Amino acid sequence: MKSAEQLLGTGPPKRRSRWYTSVGNQVMMSIVLGVAVGAVFPGFSSHLKVVGDTFLDLIKIGVAPLVFLTVVMGIAAAGDLKKASRTGFMALIYFEIVSTVALLLGLLAGNVSGVGVGAGALQGGHAAPGVPKAGGADEGFLATIVPDNFVGAFSSGHLLQVVVIAVLFGIGLLALAPTVQTRLNAGLETVCEGFFGLINVVMRLAPIGTFGAIAYSVGTNGSAMLLALAELVAQYWIVVVLFIVVILGAICLSAGINVLRLLRVVRTELTLVLGTASSEAGLPGLLKKLPRMGVSRQTVGLVMPTGYAFNLDGTSIYMALCTLFLANAYGVPMGFEQQLGLLVIMLLTSKGAATVSGGTFVVFASTVTATGYLPVEGVAILFGVYRVMSMAIATCNTFGNVVATVVVSRFNGDLDRARLREVLADPSILDRPDVPEPEPVTATPARSTT
Known part of the structure; x- marks a missing residue:
């Protein structure tokens, strides 16, 4: 409860937090320190691998539950597919097509540039236990997709099994009565918040884990790895810009939008998202602004929240590019068949990325584990x-959903x-209090799409 002085602004000024208390700044400092220690004390740094591995193990504690919960809630957010309106059906088709294009663009960019090749063959890499290596028998791969029991999928380390269970559970949830769905969704959201609380605690240890991983990598592989990471960051930003200008630009052009x-x-809103590296930061403002731009409130209410679970273009590009980076850096061969399988896995796991900062990294870790052949x-x-990459991820995700909402409405x-033409020509219209807001356009009722 705020005091009267705080409400009136007459109280003492709020103390600013020190710059070094930010986890992001701490990670940056740990990178510099890790590089220095790895370069000066390579022998000592070779023993720091356990530090990075321990941090990764802590993250993996919450990976399986989070993937299960977020995939289930993402499917539940789509609503009853049998009774879905034309808007919902169009949005889902749009999401899947554009997400696939984003994944293909990331894979194409990674193959053309050979991202990660400059790092050489890193040392110490091994695949996740219990999962077939690349090039194994198809029967062995298929046998690991479906678990023999519910709990076993979470304890065995087979993340793909968790995804399969989550998809089936989400579809089953849609078949229940609406009142039951509401209660279950509320419970799942509460449990999901608890696991993200766990991840937030683990992320406070990120500077230590990052220091150990970077120091070990520099000490055992030299500066080639650092140059490869810098190239990865630059290439990802370039691919994101190309995706927004070319792919989303072409989609907007088809709808008559610049x-x-x-x-x-x-x-x-995008500046806020860029600064916080979280797509949630821009959601409240967009939910208010889009209807004022001429998009119907019905479409905004359906497409934007669903898009935050299903339409994560920046996440898709990140996952495709970084998985190829790991494969090239560790010298793991990935032919057409392996990349096709990777594409299918990422189409599923990318739907489990949370909208908070760090969610993409958690889901990326689960994807690497699910492949079975990436270290x-x-x-x-x-x-x-x-x-550095998460700022572009969140911005691309957010603007991708803006485009999806406007285009689906069109x-x-x-x-x-x-109204939209007026706003695009002069955005200051939205800031004029004397201009009344337009009445929301009601969509024509459509027949069931199934």
Whole structure:
């Protein structure tokens, strides 16, 4: 409860937190320290592998439950597919197509550039236990997809089994009565918040884990790994910009919208997302701004929340690019068949990425584990540069959902195109208190799509 002085602003000024208390700043300092220790004391650094591995093991404690919970809630957010409206059906189709394009773009960029090759063959990598290596028999792979019991999937380390259970559980949840669905969803959300609380505690140890992983990598592999990580960060930002300008630009053009003008309209929300590296930061403002731009409230209410679970373009690009980075850095061959299997896995696991900062990294760790042939040790190394990449991830995810909402509204016939043209031409219209807000356009009821 705030005091009267705090409410009136006459109380003592709020004490600013020290810059070194930020986990992001601590991680940056640990990277510098790890590089220095690895370069000066390579012998000592070779014994720090256990530090990075321990941090990774702590993260993995919450991976399986979080993947299960977020995939189930993502499916539940789509609603009853048998009774879905035309808007919901169009949105789901759009999400899957664009997410697949984002994954393919990431894989294409990684293959063309050979991301991670410059690091050489890193030492000490091993695949997740109990999962077939690449090139194994198809029968062995198929046999590991479906678990023989519910609890065994979480204890065996087979993340793909957890994803399969989550998909089946989510579909089963849609078949229950609405009142039961509501109670279960509320309970799942509460449990999910608890596990994210666990991850937040573990993330406080990120500077220590990052220091150990970076020092070990530099001490055993030299500066080639650092150059490869810098190239990875630069390449990811370039691919994200290309995705927004080319892919999302073409989608907007098909709907008669200028993507650069749309970026200008939502630049305030995107700046907030960029600074916090969390797509949730811009959601409240977008939920208020999009209806004022002429998008129907019904479409905004359905497409935006669902998109935050299903339409994570920046996450898809990150997962595709970073998995290829690990494969190249550790000298793990990945042919067409392995990359096709990787694409299928990422189409599922990317739906489990949370909207909070760090969610993409947790899901990426689960994807590396689920593949069975990528070294899990490399995940700790990538965490050192995740903060820089997460800003682009969150921004791409958020703007991708803005485009999805506007485009779905346009082709569904419930977009006030005249109002949108006015806003795109002059975004300051939204700041004028004398201009009344337009009435929300009601979509024409559509028949069931199934």
